[in-house]
Amino acid sequence: MEDQAASLRRLTPSAQVGRSFAFLGVSGCGTTTVVAEMAAGLVAAQRCVLILDAHPGNPLAQRFVDDPGVTLDMVVNSQGSLDDAVTPLPFGSSVMNVYTRPNTLTHLSDTVERRLVSEYEALTRDVELVLIDTPSVGTDPALAALADNLVLVLTPDIQTLMQAYAMIKRLALEFARRRFDVLVNRARDVNEAQAIFQRLSQVTSEFLGVSLRWVGFVPEDPMMRRAALLRTTTLHGFPDSEASTACSQLAAVLPRWCSVEHGNARQLFERYLAASRHLAEEATPL
Secondary structure, X not given: OHHHHHHHOOOOOOOOOOXXXXXXXXXXOOHHHHHHHHHHHHHHOOOOEEEEEOOOOOHHHHOOOOOOOXXXXXHHHHOOOHHHHEEEOOOOOEEEEOOOOHHHHHOOOHHHHHHHHHHXXXXXXXXXXXXXXXXXXXXXXXXXXXXXXXXXXXXXXXHHHHHHHHHHHHHHHHHOOOEEEEEEEEEOOHHHHHHHHHHHHHHHHHHHOOEEEEEEEEEOOHHHHHHHHOOOOHHHHOXXXXXXXXXXXXXXHHHHHOOOOOOOHHHHHHHHHHHHHHHHHHHOOO
């Protein structure tokens, strides 16, 4: 994997504090696993990382702990603290679940919103990087629309390619997103990974005017599934595995993928609440 690491280091300048990275992937692509592995690698490199999970049920936290925090939806309805939605993870990061039902935010008072935003700012004061495990763009595109950087997670199969194209199309046409990084998961080798990237890049460039950038791949490795069963990451459970090596190398250079000069991680939560409310109101019949 040394060639991959060397090429990735040449991508862009180092990231500064406060960048957000939204990881997108269709169901079954291993997006949640990739986010957890990236976070573990960043923590090992002495980075302060927060994960945002926008899925119902707090699936990322449940992979690692028995008693995860509640969702943002539950915080709002119980008038609790945003701290209740934060779950410390065994490898040193934390995950905040920001899932809400659409009707919850349409009834959110200004007072509660200001309190939640203030609590988020306090919780993220020292956070350098925010990694987002985004839900389906078809149901909740808000975080993908707002994040500094979009990382598309693919697997090397045609069905995934078609669904990924649909995600890119919506984000490009409805939210003016024109740049996507692509990470291929579970590839047999670099040739297979780059072949699927090239196919998607060609059609998105031709029909959508969108730029895709190759950032790397994670090889197919049974140790990835075994780590999930043991409720750990490959970095901690199987550090000599191919998947662990790849994820560590990718995490080391992930901050350099950033495509903006000034990150929005500090304002992301406030903007997410506003965007989610707007989308919910648009979808509500008059």
